[in-house]
Amino acid sequence: MFPERESDRPLAAWAGRDRIEGQVMSALTIILKTGGCAHDRCRMCSYRHERYNRLTHGELEAGLRAQLAWIENNFTLEDFDAVKIYTSGSLFDPLEVPVQARDALAKMMRGKIVIAETRPEYVTVDHLNQFVTLIDNGTHETPLFVAIGVETSNDTIREKCIDKGFSWDDFVKATEIARSAGAGVKAYLLAKPLFLTEREAIDDMISSIRDLSGTADMISLNPCTVQRNTELEYYWKQGAYRPPYLWSILTILSESPVHLTCDPLGGGQERGPHNCGVCDGPLVKGIRDYSLSADRELLSALLAIPCACKEEWDFVLREERSYCMPLTR
Amino acid sequence: MTIVEVRKRDGLARIATFQADEKTIHLPAVIETGELFHSLSHSRMENVPLGAGPAFVAQYLPKGHLIPAWIHPSGDLTLPPGMAVMVPCWHTALAHPRKYVEWLAAMKTALPPDTAWYAPAAALPSNAAILSYSGFDIFDFTAVDLRSSQGIFCLPEGEFPRGTMEGGACDCPGCRVGDLKAHNRDRLIREIALARQFIAAQRLRDLVESRCRMDAAQVAILRNLDRTCGFFEKAVPVARQGTLLATTGEVLQRPEVTRFSERVVSRYRPPAADVAVLLPCSARKPYSLSQSHRKFRQAIAGRASELIVTSPLGLVPRELELVYPAAHYNVPVTGYWDAEEREFTGGIIAAFLEKHRFKRVIAHLEGGALAAAEKGAALAGVELEITCRGRPLSQESLALLDSALSGERKVRHDVIRGTSSWQFGLAIDTRNLVVKGRYPWIRAFRGRTPFFSIDEATGLLRPTFEGWNLIPEGYRVTIDEFVPTGDVLAPGVVDADPRIREGDEVLVTGPCAIATGRAAMPACEMLRSGRGVAVRVRKVKTLPRT
Numbered sequence: 047m048f049p050e051r052e053s054d055r056p057l058a059a060w061a062g063r064d065r066i067e068g069q070v071m072s073a074l075t076i077i078l079k080t081g082g083c084a085h086d087r088c089r090m091c092s093y094r095h096e097r098y099n100r101l102t103h104g105e106l107e108a109g110l111r112a113q114l115a116w117i118e119n120n121f122t123l124e125d126f127d128a129v130k131i132y133t134s135g136s137l138f139d140p141l142e143v144p145v146q147a148r149d150a151l152a153k154m155m156r157g158k159i160v161i162a163e164t165r166p167e168y169v170t171v172d173h174l175n176q177f178v179t180l181i182d183n184g185t186h187e188t189p190l191f192v193a194i195g196v197e198t199s200n201d202t203i204r205e206k207c208i209d210k211g212f213s214w215d216d217f218v219k220a221t222e223i224a225r226s227a228g229a230g231v232k233a234y235l236l237a238k239p240l241f242l243t244e245r246e247a248i249d250d251m252i253s254s255i256r257d258l259s260g261t262a263d264m265i266s267l268n269p270c271t272v273q274r275n276t277e278l279e280y281y282w283k284q285g286a287y288r289p290p291y292l293w294s295i296l297t298i299l300s301e302s303p304v305h306l307t308c309d310p311l312g313g314g315q316e317r318g319p320h321n322c323g324v325c326d327g328p329l330v331k332g333i334r335d336y337s338l339s340a341d342r343e344l345l346s347a348l349l350a351i352p353c354a355c356k357e358e359w360d361f362v363l364r365e366e367r368s369y370c371m372p373l374t375r
Numbered sequence: 376m377t378i379v380e381v382r383k384r385d386g387l388a389r390i391a392t393f394q395a396d397e398k399t400i401h402l403p404a405v406i407e408t409g410e411l412f413h414s415l416s417h418s419r420m421e422n423v424p425l426g427a428g429p430a431f432v433a434q435y436l437p438k439g440h441l442i443p444a445w446i447h448p449s450g451d452l453t454l455p456p457g458m459a460v461m462v463p464c465w466h467t468a469l470a471h472p473r474k475y476v477e478w479l480a481a482m483k484t485a486l487p488p489d490t491a492w493y494a495p496a497a498a499l500p501s502n503a504a505i506l507s508y509s510g511f512d513i514f515d516f517t518a519v520d521l522r523s524s525q526g527i528f529c530l531p532e533g534e535f536p537r538g539t540m541e542g543g544a545c546d547c548p549g550c551r552v553g554d555l556k557a558h559n560r561d562r563l564i565r566e567i568a569l570a571r572q573f574i575a576a577q578r579l580r581d582l583v584e585s586r587c588r589m590d591a592a593q594v595a596i597l598r599n600l601d602r603t604c605g606f607f608e609k610a611v612p613v614a615r616q617g618t619l620l621a622t623t624g625e626v627l628q629r630p631e632v633t634r635f636s637e638r639v640v641s642r643y644r645p646p647a648a649d650v651a652v653l654l655p656c657s658a659r660k661p662y663s664l665s666q667s668h669r670k671f672r673q674a675i676a677g678r679a680s681e682l683i684v685t686s687p688l689g690l691v692p693r694e695l696e697l698v699y700p701a702a703h704y705n706v707p708v709t710g711y712w713d714a715e716e717r718e719f720t721g722g723i724i725a726a727f728l729e730k731h732r733f734k735r736v737i738a739h740l741e742g743g744a745l746a747a748a749e750k751g752a753a754l755a756g757v758e759l760e761i762t763c764r765g766r767p768l769s770q771e772s773l774a775l776l777d778s779a780l781s782g783e784r785k786v787r788h789d790v791i792r793g794t795s796s797w798q799f800g801l802a803i804d805t806r807n808l809v810v811k812g813r814y815p816w817i818r819a820f821r822g823r824t825p826f827f828s829i830d831e832a833t834g835l836l837r838p839t840f841e842g843w844n845l846i847p848e849g850y851r852v853t854i855d856e857f858v859p860t861g862d863v864l865a866p867g868v869v870d871a872d873p874r875i876r877e878g879d880e881v882l883v884t885g886p887c888a889i890a891t892g893r894a895a896m897p898a899c900e901m902l903r904s905g906r907g908v909a910v911r912v913r914k915v916k917t918l919p920r921t
Contacts, residue, residue, distance in 0.1 A: 203420070241420070241422040241423070242420065242422070243422070246420055281424050284424065284467065285467040285470050285471065286424030286425065286464065286467055354525075357526075358525045360524070361520065361524035365496075365517055367415065367418050367495075368418050368419065368420060368463070369421065369461060369463035369495050370466060370495040370497075370517055372467075373496060373517070373521055
């Protein structure tokens with residue numbers, strides 16, 4: 047399990063640069079500790095274990111306000127054009143994040159672009175309107191983006207491989223609600239969840255990206271990583287799962303007609319997207335660079351890097367099947 | 376409709392044929408997956424890992440009469456005989472020896488024995504033997520082709536960098552032209568062919584014990600199989616052709632070895648005797664035909680029950696010296712006994728001496744055998760008299776042995792009675808039987824009627840119908856209402872004593888006929904197989920209609 051952290055701090059917060067709607071801007075990323083994800087079942091997710099346990103509504107609100115205070119004390123908020131808020135669940139679930147705390151957060155971020163993570167079932171016109179009203183000072187055309195981990199456009203995969211608990215239709219409805227409330231949509235895709243071959247995983251991403259065109263304003267591609275205390279980790283330890291090859295991630299990025307942001311967490315490590323260990327370093331760096339620069343030529347150059355493991359990856363794409371996978375570790 | 380015909384068994388390994396449509400495949404075999412199993416060409420998003428739980432398996436494992444049928448350790452395992460089954464992702468089990476055996480046992484005990492088993496993407500030259508030993512019959516080229524794509528050179532001894540190819544370790548057509556893929560495929564085909572030869576000779580264990588040395592996980596699989604109570608032992612015949620090589624540490628756990636010693640303690644009934652003499656083993660088998668044992672027997676002159684202390688069998692009573700594997704094992708003789716051998720042998724001696732209380736126990740032993748005997752005697756609370764001074768065969772030692780036995784009563788070593796107790800769990804009354812023939816080619820008669828003969832290849836008793844009359848129960852195979860013409864086939868078997876193993880002498884009984892013969896498969900297979908010879912019949916007797 048994760049070490050217990052002090053409750054008056056966010057789980058993490060850092061400053062960085064992000065590509066948002068085609069613009070590179072300074073962004074603050076915050077991961078808040080909340081009441082926790084109400085769904086709490088996804089096979090690959092360990093964030094769901096990070097939560098306040100058995101707190102009253104009031105205590106939860108106090109804890110969140112303390113975290114906000116900590117952020118104000120540790121960052122100069124004027125420095126950031128945008129803020130990305132993750133809760134390991136849904137910012138718009140009032141049981142997970144009390145409305146008063148959410149309002150306080152919104153007021154703090156007034157004038158910035160806010161990207162806020164949520165499951166689709168908490169996307170309601172009332173909640174979004176309230177939030178947008180509090181952050182919007184006219185600086186940005188679309189001040190709020192709801193970020194939804196739709197993971198894939200394939201309902202079968204989302205159910206079998208992730209156990210996400212909502213459908214493509216649920217997602218589409220949520221995006222329509224978001225738009226009617228004046229918010230944009232960012233979609234997260236999960237590259238290679240459990241139970242997919244390397245080829246199936248690539249195909250799933252390509253078709254998901256196609257299905258998302260016109261629905262999402264931004265798409266972030268998350269290569270699957272093996273987090274601790276997850277069902278995915280159980281299978282990975284039994285040799286039944288391999289994270290995607292970096293070659294596959296590059297292929298998806300390069301075949302996508304639109305730019306995808308992608309931060310290959312754990313890239314080059316056995317628990318994260320990796321190749322053979324020789325070529326991983328430059329590829330991981332290259333993917334991060336591309337994520338920011340959207341430089342297509344960089345992608346082509348990365349894909350053209352020669353490495354002995356390419357032949358293996360090629361073989362895996364051709365020969366790996368549901369009944370004999372993963373072929374490699 | 377598919378048919379699986381098992382022609383030869385060696386433990387879980389088989390030589391068999393698989394018929395699908397007009398195609399007949401001789402197993403074990405390497406196949407091109409798509410050519411034999413068309414259904415798999417269309418497989419999409421059907422993955423169910425071996426570690427998945429029952430609910431997930433029930434929901435997502437492809438069902439129906441597919442060729443091959445998909446099976447899973449936590450899935451529904453009720454299938455008709457004659458099918459080809461596939462264990463998806465079995466290649467991932469190889470790195471998890473405990474799970475490997477647990478999963479294998481769950482599936483093997485549930486499915487009909489006449490099923491052909493496909494292990495996809497698993498076979499390499501280095502693991503084909505143990506896969507076959509585990510009861511897999513159908514393999515593909517996926518794993519070797521993958522190694523080729525990785526620049527890995529495959530040998531039965533393991534996987535090596537491509538450069539090894541230039542070192543001259545192999546001279547196959549592929550190696551001659553630098554074609555790694557051709558070499559790797561060729562090696563796999565050859566290893567399967569070799570495994571087939573060893574299965575035919577019922578010596579696959581020897582190949583596996585030798586191959587597994589280069590891979591800790593394989594050794595672990597071998598050991599776990601031996602120790603998985605009851606599961607693997609059932610598949611091991613009561614006797615094999617040829618020598619049992621006792622050249623590894625694993626041999627102490629080998630089912631033939633543990634079965635022998637377990638029966639010596641639990642089933643064997645020694646002759647009435649006041650004195651037991653513990654003797655060293657001899658290289659020549661049976662022991663009593665060796666020079667050394669001639670001398671020991673001269674000194675003992677029938678005045679004690681003779682027990683031979685040996686590794687890896689522990690203790691071999693004189694009457695059982697012909698029984699497999701007592702007359703069939705080959706052990707490297709250095710005179711040195713390691714701690715495990717002493718412990719194992721000491722334990723058997725202790726159990727035997729606790730069960731059979733002799734007035735005196737003489738140890739005519741030296742070195743490690745003596746140490747093991749002392750350990751066993753101490754555990755049993757028995758005092759040993761030691762008659763060795765220097766070598767057991769020295770004049771002084773033999774004289775001491777002789778004088779230690781002076782005045783003791785004669786003991787009648789009865790091979791028929793002793794063997795029957797070990798073989799059938801029942802010491803038959805041999806008082807009216809006369810033994811004829813030159814040892815070990817002996818037969819027992821009453822008058823001119825033969826009752827038993829000893830099978831010189833296995834040392835087991837072959838009872839005639841009259842002989843079976845002296846064995847009132849056990850080792851019966853019950854058949855349906857028919858008179859066997861030739862061998863008894865598995866579908867005709869109604870019931871069988873669960874103790875029956877392949878190679879056991881059995882009495883076939885049914886409402887219409889009785890027959891003597893030898894089991895060609897263990898009882899559990901007779902009851903679950905859809906095809907195949909269950910009993911090789913020697914003689915049939917039609918019963919009068921009632």
